[in-house]
Amino acid sequence: xxxxxxxxxxxxxxxNQSKKEYQLFxxxxxxxxxxxxxxxxxxxxxxxxxxxxxxPKSILFPQTEKILQTNLDESIDDHHIMKQVKKDxxxxxxxxxxxxxxxxxxxLNLNFDTDEYKDPYWCEAYKATTFIGLAVNNPSVFxxxxxxxxxPFAEQGLDVLxxxxxxxxxxxxxxxxxxxxxxxxxxxxxxxxxKAIEIINNMKxxxxxxxxxxxxxxxxxxxxxxxxxEAPFWDDIAFSCINCxxxxxxxxxxxxxxIQDETKGNLSYRIRNWDTCMSPLFTLHASGHNPRGEKTMRxxxxxxxxxxxxxxxxxxxxxxxxxxxxxxxxxxNIDIRKVCNLMNSHEPDTDN
Amino acid sequence: MNKLTQNIRELSSNLLKNNxxxxxxxxxxxxxxxxxxxxxxxxxxxxxxxxxxxxxxxxLANFISDKKEKIGIxxxxxxxxxxxxxxxxxxxxxxxxxxxxxxCTGMIDKIKLQSNFNDDITDYSxxxxxxxxxxxxxxxxxxxxxxxxxxxxxxxHRNPVIYDELAxxxxxxxxxxxxxxxxKKIESLSIEDKWNYFDNLLKDxxxxxxxxxxxxxxxxxxxxxxESNPQWVGKGQDxxxxxxxxxxxxxxxxxxxxxxxxxxxxxxxxINVRDFTRKLIKDSYEIYGWEAGLDITKRPLLxxxxxxxxxxxxx
Ligand code: SF4
Ligand code: SF4
Ligand code: SF4
Ligand code: SF4
Numbered sequence: 001x002x003x004x005x006x007x008x009x010x011x012x013x014x015x016n017q018s019k020k021e022y023q024l025f026x027x028x029x030x031x032x033x034x035x036x037x038x039x040x041x042x043x044x045x046x047x048x049x050x051x052x053x054x055x056p057k058s059i060l061f062p063q064t065e066k067i068l069q070t071n072l073d074e075s076i077d078d079h080h081i082m083k084q085v086k087k088d089x090x091x092x093x094x095x096x097x098x099x100x101x102x103x104x105x106x107x108l109n110l111n112f113d114t115d116e117y118k119d120p121y122w123c124e125a126y127k128a129t130t131f132i133g134l135a136v137n138n139p140s141v142f143x144x145x146x147x148x149x150x151x152p153f154a155e156q157g158l159d160v161l162x163x164x165x166x167x168x169x170x171x172x173x174x175x176x177x178x179x180x181x182x183x184x185x186x187x188x189x190x191x192x193x194x195k196a197i198e199i200i201n202n203m204k205x206x207x208x209x210x211x212x213x214x215x216x217x218x219x220x221x222x223x224x225x226x227x228x229x230e231a232p233f234w235d236d237i238a239f240s241c242i243n244c245x246x247x248x249x250x251x252x253x254x255x256x257x258x259i260q261d262e263t264k265g266n267l268s269y270r271i272r273n274w275d276t277c278m279s280p281l282f283t284l285h286a287s288g289h290n291p292r293g294e295k296t297m298r299x300x301x302x303x304x305x306x307x308x309x310x311x312x313x314x315x316x317x318x319x320x321x322x323x324x325x326x327x328x329x330x331x332x333n334i335d336i337r338k339v340c341n342l343m344n345s346h347e348p349d350t351d352n
Numbered sequence: 353m354n355k356l357t358q359n360i361r362e363l364s365s366n367l368l369k370n371n372x373x374x375x376x377x378x379x380x381x382x383x384x385x386x387x388x389x390x391x392x393x394x395x396x397x398x399x400x401x402x403x404x405x406x407x408x409x410x411x412l413a414n415f416i417s418d419k420k421e422k423i424g425i426x427x428x429x430x431x432x433x434x435x436x437x438x439x440x441x442x443x444x445x446x447x448x449x450x451x452x453x454x455x456c457t458g459m460i461d462k463i464k465l466q467s468n469f470n471d472d473i474t475d476y477s478x479x480x481x482x483x484x485x486x487x488x489x490x491x492x493x494x495x496x497x498x499x500x501x502x503x504x505x506x507x508x509h510r511n512p513v514i515y516d517e518l519a520x521x522x523x524x525x526x527x528x529x530x531x532x533x534x535x536k537k538i539e540s541l542s543i544e545d546k547w548n549y550f551d552n553l554l555k556d557x558x559x560x561x562x563x564x565x566x567x568x569x570x571x572x573x574x575x576x577x578x579e580s581n582p583q584w585v586g587k588g589q590d591x592x593x594x595x596x597x598x599x600x601x602x603x604x605x606x607x608x609x610x611x612x613x614x615x616x617x618x619x620x621x622x623i624n625v626r627d628f629t630r631k632l633i634k635d636s637y638e639i640y641g642w643e644a645g646l647d648i649t650k651r652p653l654l655x656x657x658x659x660x661x662x663x664x665x666x667x
Contacts, residue, residue, distance in 0.1 A: 032467065033556065033622060053620055054558060063558065064588035141472040141488075142384070240390040242414065244562035246620045260587050273588045279561075281578045331562055331618035332410060333382035333389040 003196040004182055005189045006162075006169040014185035015044055015095070021184045022130070023092040025059050027052050036094070045095040047164065051140060051325065055252030056101050057108060059094055060125040061274075063249075067121060068270035072263065082270060084120065093130040093181055100143075100321040102131050102157035103150040104252030107321070110314055111255045130181045133158040135200075137207055142324025144213040144337060149317040152211065153204035163200050170196050215340045217318055220311055227348040228308055229300065237339055238299035240332035241278070247302065247326035247334070248276035253319050256282070277301045303339045354478075356404045356454065359519040360426055363452050364399040367424045373450050376424035377415050378402040385476045386462045390415055402426070404519075405478055409459035409501060411614040413568040417443045425449060426519070428456035430503075430612035432512035433645030434568040437608055440652055443571060453515030455523040457481065458496065458504035459613070463622055465499045468492065503613035503626060506531050513646050532634045538627060550595065556621040557594050559587075563625045564601055566618035569608050576600060602628035607636045607653030610645045 006014065018024065019041065026045025027034050034049045036056040068082040105126075112122035136143070136152035145151050155161050159178030163170045171187060173179050182188065248254040258275035261268060275282055278299070283292040292298050310319035320336060327335050364376040379388040380401040388407050392415075393399045404426070413434035416423055423444075427435055432453060438444045465485060466473055475486040481496045508531070511522045530536075541549060561577070564570040576584045577597050585600070586593035602625075609629040616626055636642040639662050642653045 031556070031622070032463070035556070053556075062589075064590070138471070141474055236391075239392055240415075242562065242565040242618070244565040244618065245558075245560035246562045246618075249558050249560045250620055258587065262586055262588070262590075271588055276560075279578075280574075327384060329620040331566055331620075333384065333387040335383040338383055 001193070001197075002173045002179075003191055003193050003200070004171040004173060004187050005191040005196070006171055006187045007189070008168055010187070011047075011169070012044055014187050018093065018181060018185040021091060022181065023090065024095055025056070025092060026095040027056075036097075039095075047096055047134065049096065051098075051142075051323065051328075053325070053329070054250050055104065055323065055325065056094060056097050057104060057252050059092075060105065060122060060129065061108065061112075061255070063274045065121060065272050066269045067272055070268050071266050072268055073266040085269070087121070087124070089124040089128045091130070092128055093132055095132045096134040096162075097131055097158075098136055098323075099133050099152060099154040099156075099158065099161070100145040100148070100150045100323050101252050102133050103145075103148075103154060104157075104321045104323070105131070106157040107253045107316075107319055108255050110316065130159045130177045131157060132160045132162060132178070132181060135161055135163045135203070135207070137164060137203060139207060139211045140324065141212065142328045143211055143322060144215055144324060145322035146208050146211045147214040147217065148320055148322035150321050151204075152207035153200070163203060165199065165203075170200060172200065213324075213337060215322070215337045216344045217307070217340060219344045220307055220318065220340075221315075223308070223343070223346065224348070225304075225308060225312065228343055228346060229304065231343070231346050231348075233342055233346075234296050234300045237303075237334060237342075238296040241295055241299050241334055242332060243278045243280065243295055243298060244331065245274075245276040245278055246329050246331065247336075248278060249274060250325040250329055252321060252323055252325075253306070258282075277305065299334070303336065303343065306336070307340055307343055354405065356520055357402065360404050360452065360454070361399050361402050363517060363519060364393060364402060364424060364426075365396045367450055367452075368393065368396050368399065372422070373424040374421035376402075376426070376452075377412055378426040379404065379408045379410075379412075382407075385473050386460065386465070404454065406458065406460045406483070406496060407462070407476075409613060409617045410566060411568050411612045413438055414566060414614070416449070417568070417571045419444060419448070422448055423450070424452060426452050426454055427512050427515065428454045429507065429509045429512055430456075430610050432514050433509060433610040434612060436514055436645040436648050437610065437652070438568065439648045440650070441608075446648060449516075451512065451515045451517075453512030453518045455512065455518065455520050456504075456507075456510045457523055458500040458507070458510070459617075460496065460499050461501040465494075468494075501613050501617065502534070502624070503611045503616070506534075507611070508643075509610075509646070514648065532630070534627075535630045535634045538631070550627075551591070553623060553627060554591075554594050554598060557598070557623055558621060559589070559594060559597065560620060562618040562620060563615035563623075566614040567605070568612075568614075569605050570601070598625065598628055602632060605629050606632040607640075607642060608644050609633055 024039040026039050027036055027049040028046050034052040036052050066085045069085050070082045071079050073079055112119040139152050155174055159175045161172040256275045257272045260271050284290045306319040367373045375392040375394050377392050380391040381403050382388050386407045411434055412431050439446050469487040471488045473485055473487050477484050483494050483496050485492050506528050585596045616624055636653055
């Protein structure tokens, strides 16, 4: 594996170069919050950024996305025929994405790109994107990514991993896509690979040790699904939940959406919007029946999906990358770490 | 343990012991610094989890809507006013409630507090009006009064307005020079600047609805934003739809909002949605002399009329 050295003095210049071929997305500070957005010509990714409130999944899976369109004007030949909305899928790169958010994109990929079904919007956007990660030297107190199959220096889902070594970045080139980006940016200063890897490994160890929060997931797979479903703790967990969409909307791995049709004049669009299993409307049937009519059922769904159904279906870990966003932002402090540990250690009451 | 916490535990456990209530609703300590979680204690053992500090800003009246059981509830000033509103709007009956009042000296704005530190806050404690906050790098002793939530700074009803017993002595109410300075500032903007102000205010809204769901007033079984037949408002990120949601929600709170600030506290995007409701509070007060949630014998403002009501706006 090749490691490239990028002097921080050359960073902005490289970003400018790459903008000639790529649309860039990166974290910037707006008002008092960090958000991921498309960078304008005079904007640069904030390389010191703390967690963005909302995850960068929206770059590939926007909160609101027009997917089909038609014209209702009957004088036009193909009126009322829904057609895929044409979009720009030219090359883009996400700069400074954290390793756990890149891992989350891989989880979303399991849902949107399967052998059976391919979501064209996701697949096209995914194909067009290069992921330039930034290793996390100082994990936040909410970060528990080292116990969710990723971590502050994890490489899964990334094309390049940048490591901030104060005066310079070391760039671990992980894929051809990553190499191509570095070439365009003009970052090509080779370095003593062995030494660089050693430095990176030391920093990695340090960062992993700085993560203070862990979850236990080792028993989840063997637990009986119905035992967990019927566990006595759900009412207690759900009591304080206000059924907002905060936890799902800020989550990098939640993938649910709703379909809406909207018309203005003769132009009609089919749109998909993020949805959340915490909302009663999510499962409301046209008949009026709601199979998840009670709050507890909805709270249980969120955790069962993330920590059990997903695990059972894909055998690929849990559907949480430990970013800690929901832990930090849930207004009533429902903490997935606590719920996960409860589920992981749950023994059904054998008396009845 | 602070005295207030001790008293709350004691009063709640007495209520449960004497079978006066089926549950007591209060706060328990959270899993991260400055977080608390509403909880219901059904037995004496569980009352040991109750705590009280300046992070208990979420409004507990939100957790009693339509409850059939007999409920004990811990209520600071604003919660008590929403309890009054709930009673007058028939969301709960007075005789189902045992209210443990908590005179309040204001709640903490944790975003403001965090903005004082370069790294995450790892520990928070308080001692009267002093707060001691630690991050990985530094420890600071701060005055609570410098970090109050903005609604607490202008609060005129720190003492509960209705209660069966108190967990502490009543406190002095604040004297506020200009209660509506913030609203006046927005009122004084030109129409265009006002538009830009609200545009910018709502720019980051993700329509998670934490604001409305944290609000005790937003108890409709199906909110207009969720209706699909007819559909009042689009559900996506269209700017007009986002504004429609916020404007309409604010109007639904007219004459009812107690300025508890739970909406703002719940918002993950740090949006001050009180900019809308505050204007309605000001109008209710200035035009009709009305403050929400003070008296269970009075009908809600928009439920009544008087021949003396100002009608100069009808032209
Ligand atoms: S768990 Fe928290 S963030 Fe999620 S819906 Fe419930 S209250 Fe909202
Ligand atoms: S469930 Fe919470 S901690 Fe896990 S990935 Fe989603 S937002 Fe992050
Ligand atoms: S947790 Fe809920 S919103 Fe998130 S992906 Fe699963 S079902 Fe969808
Ligand atoms: S809580 Fe904040 S982000 Fe969520 S809908 Fe309300 S204003 Fe928007």
